[in-house]
Amino acid sequence: MANTSTRTLRLLSLLQTHRYWPGEELADRLGVSIRTLRRDIDRLRELGYPVEAQRGVDGGYQLAAGAALPPLVIDDEEAVALAVGLQAAAESPVEGIAEASVRVLAKVVQVMPARLRHRVEALRAVTVPVGGGATAGPGVDPDRLTVVALACRDTERLRFSYTAADGRHAERQVEPHRLVCLHRRWYLVAYDLDRQDWRTFRLDRLSAPQGGGVRFGPRSLPAADAAEFVRAGLNGVPRPYRVAALVDAPAATVRARVGRWGTVEEVDAGRCRLEMTADSLDWPAMALGSLGADFRVLGPPELLDLVEEWGARFTRAARGSRAAE
Known part of the structure; x- marks a missing residue:
């Protein structure tokens, strides 16, 4: 027995x-x-x-359902399904989901037998993700994500190769702080030991991360949180498009729709000004269209051209569909 x-x-x-x-x-x-x-x-x-x-x-x-979630026991098939699902969720545009998915994925991968890791990798290799919503940023290897996430969790120094925006390559040694998913891209906030300062690293430009087993004490981040630190750094980097529009809807309504992806200022009780920064105009156009309210594009001119093009295409689609009835 x-x-x-x-x-x-x-x-x-x-x-x-x-x-x-x-x-x-x-x-x-x-x-x-x-x-x-x-x-x-x-x-x-x-x-x-x-x-x-x-x-x-x-x-x-x-x-039965309890007051807290107790530990779960899962079999091999469920463990593989969980890991594959978490990898997909790590690319989610929903606020908070991507970060939480990586934290759970790191816990699962850490205790997963090698035979199951091979199955997860095989499934990922032959699975084609279906995009939706905002235009996805450059893909990041889930294994890379989990290595960096574990280093953040365990306060363990990290070494990796990094390619800067200008194409220069360098070996970096950092004290990792947090992973941040912003605008469909992953960023590592860390203290750079070579430059003796805080830095933000894009994970799609980072390769061969390795934890050296050296622990470190926490440092004080010069920002309210890691997400704010990343945003502040990005605001100092020129972006291709800065979008502005007047929306015929209350500021609170628009703010609830766009969340952290835009800045909303009240004009009057029924109107507001929406500003967004983006690499592509597709996401701002879809965001404006999803508000369910009339709006006026203030800039850039390319967005106005895109809205006109989409409007004409949708109109043709509606007319063609009605004619076919």
Whole structure:
């Protein structure tokens, strides 16, 4: 018979795979008596798992929702699916999802057996992501993301090769602080030991990251948080397009729609001015179109041309569809 710890893990796995287990069937699967099963159920409850019991002839057990998320037990197939899903979510345009996905991915990959890592890599290699929303930035290898994320978590010095915007290559040694996903790009905020100052590094320009096993004490970041530090650095770098538009909607409504991707200033109770900075005009055009309100493009002229082109195309599509009815 399996020892108590092994049997408890097996019980937890069974409870997570079925919504409800009759008591006798569950005891048979574990090869124990009903009395031993009750003791194992009590042990899970002590560990924080909310197990509900139904008494009677057809009595049984099921996991219920608790006040906190307890540790989960997953099998090999589920672990591979989780890792692949997290890699895809790491490219999400939804605020907060990408960063959280990388943190969880780092935890999963750290304890994943090599045989499962190979399966994850094989699936990723033959999977074509379907884009949506904003234009995606340059792709970043999930393995690179997890190495850097672990170094940030463990306050461990990091070495890597870096290609600057002007094409120059250099070896860098840093004390990593945080990963930030902004405008569909990943950035590492770190203290550069060679330059003795804080720096921001784009992960698509970073290669061969390695943790040297050297721990360091935390430093004070010269900003409220890592995201603000990255934004401040980007605002000092010329961007191809600075978008401005007047929107016939309350500032609070527009601000809730565009989130951190734009700056909204109230003009009056029913109008506001929206400003955005972007590498491509596709995202600002889609953002303006999704507001559900009339707007007037203030600049740049290229955005006005794009809006006119899209408007004409949509009009032709509507007319053609109606004519075909």
